[in-house]
Amino acid sequence: MRENLAALWRYRELLLSMVERELRVRYKNSALGFLWSFINPLVTTLVLSFVFGTLIGGGVKNFTAYVLVALLPYTFFQQSVLDSAQSVLGQLSVVKKVYFPREILPLSSILANFVNLLIGMGIFFVLLLIVYLRDPRVVPFQPTTVVLPYLLICSLLMATGIGLAVCALNTFYEDVKYIVSNLMYLLFFLSPITYLSEKVAYSDINQRSGGLVFQLYHLNPVAALSTAYRQCLLAPQGVMEDGVLQPPIPLDAKYYIYIGVFAVTVCIGGYALFNRLKWQFVERP
Amino acid sequence: MSQAVSIHVHDVHKSFITSRSGVASLKTLALWWRKPPKKVLSVLKGVSFDVHRGECLALVGRNGAGKSTLLSLIARIYKPNQGNIQVTGRLAPLLELGAGFHPDLTGVDNILFNAVVLGLSREEARSRMPAIIEFSELGEAVHQPVRTLSSGMLARLGFAIAVHVDADILLVDEVLSVGDYRFEEKCRNRIEEFRAQGGTIVLVSHSARTVQMFADRCIWLENGQVRDEGDPERVIQAYLGQGGV
Numbered sequence: 001m002r003e004n005l006a007a008l009w010r011y012r013e014l015l016l017s018m019v020e021r022e023l024r025v026r027y028k029n030s031a032l033g034f035l036w037s038f039i040n041p042l043v044t045t046l047v048l049s050f051v052f053g054t055l056i057g058g059g060v061k062n063f064t065a066y067v068l069v070a071l072l073p074y075t076f077f078q079q080s081v082l083d084s085a086q087s088v089l090g091q092l093s094v095v096k097k098v099y100f101p102r103e104i105l106p107l108s109s110i111l112a113n114f115v116n117l118l119i120g121m122g123i124f125f126v127l128l129l130i131v132y133l134r135d136p137r138v139v140p141f142q143p144t145t146v147v148l149p150y151l152l153i154c155s156l157l158m159a160t161g162i163g164l165a166v167c168a169l170n171t172f173y174e175d176v177k178y179i180v181s182n183l184m185y186l187l188f189f190l191s192p193i194t195y196l197s198e199k200v201a202y203s204d205i206n207q208r209s210g211g212l213v214f215q216l217y218h219l220n221p222v223a224a225l226s227t228a229y230r231q232c233l234l235a236p237q238g239v240m241e242d243g244v245l246q247p248p249i250p251l252d253a254k255y256y257i258y259i260g261v262f263a264v265t266v267c268i269g270g271y272a273l274f275n276r277l278k279w280q281f282v283e284r285p
Numbered sequence: 286m287s288q289a290v291s292i293h294v295h296d297v298h299k300s301f302i303t304s305r306s307g308v309a310s311l312k313t314l315a316l317w318w319r320k321p322p323k324k325v326l327s328v329l330k331g332v333s334f335d336v337h338r339g340e341c342l343a344l345v346g347r348n349g350a351g352k353s354t355l356l357s358l359i360a361r362i363y364k365p366n367q368g369n370i371q372v373t374g375r376l377a378p379l380l381e382l383g384a385g386f387h388p389d390l391t392g393v394d395n396i397l398f399n400a401v402v403l404g405l406s407r408e409e410a411r412s413r414m415p416a417i418i419e420f421s422e423l424g425e426a427v428h429q430p431v432r433t434l435s436s437g438m439l440a441r442l443g444f445a446i447a448v449h450v451d452a453d454i455l456l457v458d459e460v461l462s463v464g465d466y467r468f469e470e471k472c473r474n475r476i477e478e479f480r481a482q483g484g485t486i487v488l489v490s491h492s493a494r495t496v497q498m499f500a501d502r503c504i505w506l507e508n509g510q511v512r513d514e515g516d517p518e519r520v521i522q523a524y525l526g527q528g529g530v
Contacts, residue, residue, distance in 0.1 A: 013405075013406045014402060016409055017398055017401045021387065024390070025389055025390065033418060093385065097362070098360070098378060099360055099362055100402060279364045282357075282362055283301055283302070
């Protein structure tokens with residue numbers, strides 16, 4: 001592990017220029033270019049909040065903001081894992097010719113997506129500022145925003161670990177990326193993105209299980225992360241259940257620790273797996 | 286290992302698994318009990334040699350003798366199954382036609398990127414840019430996406446980058462005859478210059494002319510082993526006498 005990290009450090013210049021290249025190539029041939037990295041989640045957000053907020057009706061104020069704040073990290077996770085799955089296969093011609101630490105390929109995909117996430121978050125804060133300026137009585141900023149860097153780091157580590165593992169496996173078994181993209185679809189609905197996690201807490205099944213379902217639900221680290229992002233960036237809101245407004249349910253502190261422990265473990269594990277397999281990439285029959 | 290040795294190859298063995306259904310899909314993994322026996326192709330069977338600083342070593346041998354595998358092992362693309370390889374100094378493989386070029390990026394962007402892949406910092410890469418462009422003779426075409434360049438232009442660009450990254454060791458695999466005759470001449474001169482400055486070269490070639498022109502020493506590989514080694518003139522004659530080429 002130590003040796004591998006040292007080699008990676010020696011090649012940091014390459015990693016940086018790969019990230020730069022990735023960001024540049026992605027929107028090279030489109031007129032709006034870089035803007036797409038934000039237009040895409042914005043359109044998705046508008047569609048989702050229209051359907052799950054206005055159409056089905058959740059009774060949540062400013063639902064769009066709640067969707068966006070959970071969707072951005074989810075999109076980052078999904079996109080970086082899927083991009084890194086293809087990263088080695090897509091550049092096998094270089095890998096077969098020149099030596100450099102192979103992890104640079106998936107890492108650059110992940111970091112390029114992370115840059116997009118940061119830009120997305122930046123634009124999110126600009127939107128909050130606009131809301132505030134239009135009506136200063138509404139203070140959309142939360143003091144818990146200070147937790148945001150921690151959550152971003154957790155997101156990055158989690159995507160890195162899973163991205164590296166998926167990349168290594170997909171290089172040998174190309175079925176992996178199809179399995180993963182289906183799992184991502186499942187994860188999208190199993191995480192509080194199109195609804196508030198309070199909906200799960202007040203559901204019949206959770207009430208009957210004595211709160212167990214709610215806890216199990218948040219064992220999914222992506223779900224826990226989505227709830228955490230929402231909680232640290234936006235005002236808590238209750239939900240209407242059987243015509244009664246139920247109070248918001250804060251996420252227990254232990255889940256914040258759980259997210260961190262999970263992210264670090266997965267990152268180390270994914271990197272170890274990648275290092276075990278990386279010398280065989282070029283020898284794939 | 287003395288300072289005078291650039292590449293030290295000791296008792297290197299390399300084999301590859303060639304069974305088609307090796308690890309290509311999860312299905313074969315799931316049906317592990319029906320796995321066909323692994324077919325192993327042994328390419329190198331105990332090869333040892335040293336390349337000294339400033340020397341040009343040529344590898345000859347028939348197709349499949351293990352020349353390119355050996356070159357890839359030196360470049361650290363494969364790991365040997367047995368034995369070890371030590372390389373002192375920075376190494377630059379001459380990239381094959383456009384390997385590592387991104388078709389949508391301009392020549393300039395690709396130069397920067399490839400120079401960094403070969404070990405320069407981005408700043409160094411930027412400062413070499415004019416020299417590389419001049420050497421490649423691409424002119425204004427260097428500002429176009431490389432997908433619009435001809436294969437000859439790509440080869441020139443690849444060569445220009447590889448000889449401008451301050452490598453101590455060049456690995457050359459059959460790519461010396463790129464571009465037209467005049468450019469080939471220029472490449473030869475550049476390689477002579479590189480050697481005069483103490484650079485080391487390992488060369489794989491099927492052309493007796495190229496080997497005789499550059500090599501100080503020649504190794505004849507056959508069936509993954511060193512069949513003969515020594516003066517290029519003599520080894521080439523022996524190799525050709527055996528019905529090589």
